[in-house]
Amino acid sequence: MRDKKYLERLSIQFPTAADAATEIINLSSALYLPKGTEHFITDIHGEYEPFLHILKNGSGSIRKKIEEEFKGSLSMKEKKSLATLIYYPEQKLAQIESTEEDLDDWYKTTIYRLVRVNRRIASKYTRSRVRKELPRDYAYIIEELLSEKEEVEDKEAYYNGIISAIISTKRARHFVIAFCNLIQRLAVDRIHILGDLFDRGPGAHIILDTLLGFDNVDFQWGNHDICWMGAASGSLACIAS
Known part of the structure; x- marks a missing residue:
């Protein structure tokens, strides 16, 4: 059989007919969802800070989702502040915690806003895909906040209870x-590196380590990358260049 080697490989990942059928159903349903955002990035040349900023803001897609979700309900300053929080949460929280008088109320409002942004961004994915990206420590909590509980009569009280518990247990900052x-991770579905990741800048290794944390990444090596790989392999010509 011509395709036997492919079937053998697939059988490792999907050992039973039920496993294979489930994956087929998931992939088929995904065809009817909106297309995810794809990054096409080239000529990075080891400049990791601009590269990381592009990843953090989803090449502008996160700000766009904030605009769509809060159009007319938040001021430009509030939307900009929310975007900055999503891009750089640790740094922004340090600033907020030093200036905000009622921090618990700020956390409550902010978590609600993050839920709304996340729901909008996650709408282009299947639930199984979103579930794979959930942070382990808060997977159950986030899934509850993102899901629409039709069976719960008082939804506001239900979500308020979850958020209040997060705050009262002093986990709001980490959450x-x-x-x-x-x-950030859901904002970009696939990353395409179109050559010249290496050379000039000091942080190609940081960029590679970051990309290893993403599932959907592909590379097209450029001449600078080939030269670096040749140098690492001991080519004197590549080392000299």
Whole structure:
């Protein structure tokens, strides 16, 4: 059989007919969802800070989702502040915690806003895909906040109870950071590196380590990358260049 080697490989990942059928159903349903955001990035040249900023803001897609979700309900300053929080949660929280008088109320409002942004971004994915990206420590809590509980009569009280518990147990800061990182990851479905990741800048290794944390990444090596790989392999010509 011509395709036997492919079937053998697939049988490792999907050992039973039920496993294979479930994956087929998931993939088929995904065809009817909106297309995810794809990054096409080239000529990075080891400049890791601009590269990481592009990843954090989803090449502008996160700000766009904030605009769509809160159009007319938040001021430009509030939307900008929320976007900055999502991009750089640790730094923004340090600033907020030093200036905000009622921190518990701020956390409550902010978590609600993050839930709304995350729901909008996650709408282009299947639940199984979103579930794979959830941070382990808060997976159950985030899934509850993102899901629509039709069977719950008083939804506001239900969600208020979850958020109040997060705040009262002193986990709000960690939760917000995890939530912001989740939004960053869901904002981009696939990353395409179109050559020249290496050379010039000091942080190609940081970029590679970051990309290893993403599932959907593909590379097209450029001449600078080939030269670096040749140098690492001991080519004197590549080392000299």
